[in-house]
Amino acid sequence: METVSENACFGGVQGVYSHKSEACKCDMTFGLFMPAEARDGPVPVLWYLSGLTCTHENAMTKAGAQGWAAEHGIALVFPDTSPRGDDVADDDAFDLGKGAGFYLNATQDPWAAHYHMWDYIATELPALLTENFEIDGARQAITGHSMGGHGALTLAMRLPGRFASVSAFSPICNPTQSDWGRKQFTAYLGEDDGEWARHDASLLMRERGVDGPVLVDTGTKDQFIDLLRPETLAEAAAARRQEATIRMQPGYDHSYFFVSTFMEDHVAFHAEALYGL
Amino acid sequence: METVSENACFGGVQGVYSHKSEACKCDMTFGLFMPAEARDGPVPVLWYLSGLTCTHENAMTKAGAQGWAAEHGIALVFPDTSPRGDDVADDDAFDLGKGAGFYLNATQDPWAAHYHMWDYIATELPALLTENFEIDGARQAITGHSMGGHGALTLAMRLPGRFASVSAFSPICNPTQSDWGRKQFTAYLGEDDGEWARHDASLLMRERGVDGPVLVDTGTKDQFIDLLRPETLAEAAAARRQEATIRMQPGYDHSYFFVSTFMEDHVAFHAEALYGL
Numbered sequence: 001m002e003t004v005s006e007n008a009c010f011g012g013v014q015g016v017y018s019h020k021s022e023a024c025k026c027d028m029t030f031g032l033f034m035p036a037e038a039r040d041g042p043v044p045v046l047w048y049l050s051g052l053t054c055t056h057e058n059a060m061t062k063a064g065a066q067g068w069a070a071e072h073g074i075a076l077v078f079p080d081t082s083p084r085g086d087d088v089a090d091d092d093a094f095d096l097g098k099g100a101g102f103y104l105n106a107t108q109d110p111w112a113a114h115y116h117m118w119d120y121i122a123t124e125l126p127a128l129l130t131e132n133f134e135i136d137g138a139r140q141a142i143t144g145h146s147m148g149g150h151g152a153l154t155l156a157m158r159l160p161g162r163f164a165s166v167s168a169f170s171p172i173c174n175p176t177q178s179d180w181g182r183k184q185f186t187a188y189l190g191e192d193d194g195e196w197a198r199h200d201a202s203l204l205m206r207e208r209g210v211d212g213p214v215l216v217d218t219g220t221k222d223q224f225i226d227l228l229r230p231e232t233l234a235e236a237a238a239a240r241r242q243e244a245t246i247r248m249q250p251g252y253d254h255s256y257f258f259v260s261t262f263m264e265d266h267v268a269f270h271a272e273a274l275y276g277l
Numbered sequence: 278m279e280t281v282s283e284n285a286c287f288g289g290v291q292g293v294y295s296h297k298s299e300a301c302k303c304d305m306t307f308g309l310f311m312p313a314e315a316r317d318g319p320v321p322v323l324w325y326l327s328g329l330t331c332t333h334e335n336a337m338t339k340a341g342a343q344g345w346a347a348e349h350g351i352a353l354v355f356p357d358t359s360p361r362g363d364d365v366a367d368d369d370a371f372d373l374g375k376g377a378g379f380y381l382n383a384t385q386d387p388w389a390a391h392y393h394m395w396d397y398i399a400t401e402l403p404a405l406l407t408e409n410f411e412i413d414g415a416r417q418a419i420t421g422h423s424m425g426g427h428g429a430l431t432l433a434m435r436l437p438g439r440f441a442s443v444s445a446f447s448p449i450c451n452p453t454q455s456d457w458g459r460k461q462f463t464a465y466l467g468e469d470d471g472e473w474a475r476h477d478a479s480l481l482m483r484e485r486g487v488d489g490p491v492l493v494d495t496g497t498k499d500q501f502i503d504l505l506r507p508e509t510l511a512e513a514a515a516a517r518r519q520e521a522t523i524r525m526q527p528g529y530d531h532s533y534f535f536v537s538t539f540m541e542d543h544v545a546f547h548a549e550a551l552y553g554l
Contacts, residue, residue, distance in 0.1 A: 008498065008526075009534035061533065064341040067541070221285065249285075256338065257286035264344070 001132060004029065010070035011036040014060065019128060023119040024083035030125065031060040031078035034133060035070045044139035044274040045075040045129065046267065047163075049121070049155075051146030052180075053099045056080045059145065064260040068267035074274065075135055079121060081147065083114035096184055102175075103151030104199050106188035115188060122155060141270035143167040145259055146224070149216070150175060153201035153233075160211050165273035167215035167266045169259045170222050173233035174202040180227040202229070205236035214244035215269045217262045219252030278409060281306065287347035288313040291337065296405060300396040301360035307402065308337040308355035311410060312347045321416035321551040322352040322406065323544065324440075326398070326432075328423030329457075330376045333357045336422065341537040345544035351551065352412055356398055358424065360391035373461055379452075380428030381476050383465035392465060398428065399436060418547035422446040422536055423501070424457070426493070430478035430510075437488050442550035444492035444543045446536045447499050450510035451479040457504040479506070482513035491521035492546045494539045496529025 004016040012035040021028040037043050046069065048059050059065065060078045069076045082088075082101035089110035091097035097111075106115035130137040142163045144152035149171020156166035175181020176196045185196045197203045214237065218230045230248070237244040252258040281293040289312040298305040314320050323346065325336050336342065337355045346353045359365075359378035366387035368374035374388075383392035407414040419440045421429035426448020433443035452458020453473045462473045474480045491514065495507045507523070514521040529535040 007530055007532050007534040008496065008528040008538075010538045014534050061339050064344065064537070066534070067341065067537065219285065251285040253284055255284050257284040257291050257343070260341070260344065261285075261287045 001128065009033065010066045012038065012066070012070055014066060016056065021083070021120055021124060023116040023124045024114050026083045026085040026088055026114055028084065028120065029056050029080055031056045032129070032133065033060075033066045033069055033076040035073050035075060037073035038075065038134040042134045042136035043073055043075050044141070045077055045135045046270050047121070047140065047142040047144075047152070048076055048078050049103065049142070049144030049148030049151040050078065050081050051144070051148050052081070053094050054081050054148075055099070058256070059259070062256040062260065063263055065263050065267060068264050072267060072271035074267065074271060075133070077125070077129060079125060082117065088114045095180065096187055100147065100184065102147060102184050102188065102199070103154065104188055107195075108188060108190045111188050121151065122159060139164065139274045141165045141274055143169070143266055143270065144171065145169040146228075146254065147172055147180070150201055154199050154204060156210050156212070157201070157204040157208055158198065163212060164276070165212045165215075165270050166210055167269055169262065169266070170218045170224070170228055170254050171201060171216060171233070172228055174200060174229040176200045176203065177232070178227050178229055180224070202232035202236045205233060205240060205242065209240045209242045212243075213269070213273055214242060215266060216244070216246045217249055218247070219249050219254065219258050221251055222254045224254050278405065286310065287343045289315065289343070289347055291343060293333065298360070298397055298401060300393040300401045301391050303360045303362040303365055303391055305361065305397065306333050306357055308333045309406070309410065310337075310343045310346055310353040312350050312352060314350035315352065315411040319411045319413035320350055320352050321418070322354055322412045323547050324398070324417065324419040324421075324429070325353055325355050326380065326419070326421030326425030326428040327355065327358050328421070328425050329358070329372050331358050331425075332376070335533070336536070339533040339537065340540055342540050342544060345541050349544060349548035351544065351548060352410070354402070354406060356402060359394065365391045372457065373464055377424065377461065379424060379461050379465065379476070380431065381465055384472075385465060385467045388465050399432060416441065416551045418442045418551055420444040420446070420543055420547065421448065423505075423531065424449055427452060427478055431476050431481060433487050433489070434478070434481040434485055435475065440489060441553070442489045442492075442547050443487055444546055445494075446539065446543070447495045447501070447505055447531050448478060448493060448510070449505055451477060451506040453477045453480065454509070455504050455506055457501070479509035479513045482510060482517060482519065486517045486519045489520070490546070490550055491519060492543060493521070493523045494526055494543075495524070496526050496531065496535050498528055499531045501531050
């Protein structure tokens with residue numbers, strides 16, 4: 001692992017690190033905020049999965065999360081959204097290939113060689129973090145934005161016991177019925193053979209739910225709301241009697257101005273779950 | 278004036294607007310955060326002047342200021358750092374020409390045609406803001422980062438009565454004795470004939486001070502600290518018995534991770550002065 005940069009930030013350190021990924025078979029870069037409390041021992045961690053076109057950097061610089069994480073003594077990890085490098089397959093479209101890994105393991109060519117973001121986030125990166133940093137693997141929570149909200153919700157539901165809580169900002173809720181999903185699942189996973197459903201938050205919510213609290217915010221003026229389909233997740237959570245707060249925020253859109261506005265709430269929500277363990 | 282974008286943000290609106298500037302003789306773009314309170318009438322405003330290479334956008338997306346401004350019901354204005362456009366003179370160096378206006382009126386060719394950032398910030402943009410938005414021109418405060426800290430301090434000292442308070446993040450404090458100053462002043466203003474001193478915060482502090490409180494933060498690990506020369510401003514403020522808080526923040530560098538860390542303090546500092554009027 002290599003240190004790309006480290007900056008003092010809210011009493012802690014905002015670092016950027018790169019490493020050879022076994023899962024993605026390429027060099028991967030991630031951001032990691034460690035609060036001051038980490039100097040005295042392992043701290044809880046909140047994962048932040050980013051959306052389409054993002055790298056590890058967007059949320060790290062624009063979401064305003066570090067101040068709230070510092071207040072609660074929580075680490076923040078900001079992974080990249082896809083494998084990277086010249087020999088990694090890509091597509092001209094912004095919503096396929098690099099920057100659009102969709103947090104799954106691709107099985108179809110040309111994607112199968114590198115696009116294993118599920119394994120990277122679920123297995124490889126958590127092990128690397130707990131080995132190299134003062135992070136308490138028993139106290140993890142997860143959030144994300146848009147495609148990253150989809151990732152957060154699907155990881156939380158398919159890894160029961162892993163995360164104390166899950167939240168999302170304007171998540172893709174029902175990719176099997178959306179152009180933000182069908183196109184990518186076809187490319188990465190092939191024709192639907194049941195594997196698609198394992199990456200659809202609304203279907204997973206209906207089938208299994210989450211063993212912890214859920215918080216989801218979406219802006220009523222989100223320009224992509226027809227692709228997100230928040231109504232399917234809201235319906236599924238209520239039908240399941242899942243502990244959940246699903247909010248439609250009046251006037252907000254899909255931008256980081258929206259994300260930063262509600263970041264305080266999300267971090268406080270996760271802190272309550274993380275320290276309640 | 279043209280609306281480039283408007284996003285809901287912390288209960289208010291983060292807008293971006295462009296307009297034909299008389300001062301700079303080109304189209305200029307600025308960011309403006311208006312808090313919810315502006316729906317009921319004019320609100321106080323805090324100016325944020327950015328540093329080298331920045332546009333109106335950097336602080337607007339990375340400084341985390343809107344949340345604190347919303348808490349205090351204060352507008353934020355994020356001007357650009359230089360004139361823009363194909364017919365505006367530029368230089369290959371990042372610290373001269375576009376993105377490096379240094380908040381002065383250039384008198385030397387080829388800069389004199391457009392580089393009138395002093396007039397733009399001191400006269401033109403305030404008039405445009407109070408005419409077009411619910412902004413109370415009698416309640417203004419100013420801050421900035423690096424070159425923008427230089428701008429904030431020099432504007433506050435040369436426009437007595439304009440600003441209730443002035444603060445700065447890692448400001449250029451003594452440009453007449455720094456490579457971040459001498460090169461640009463020579464280019465924009467010509468050989469030193471006394472005009473240089475009117476754009477040097479430490480010299481102005483020695484001569485006239487500010488009619489309001491001053492807050493300055495600089496990181497002890499600032500990679501540009503030898504160019505900033507905070508010691509000259511600290512000495513001048515203390516020698517003058519100026520009401521001032523000059524802080525060296527341990528471990529912090531020149532980045533927006535530093536700026537965002539202390540933004541809460543700066544906005545609260547200005548709110549106290551603005552609402553005490």
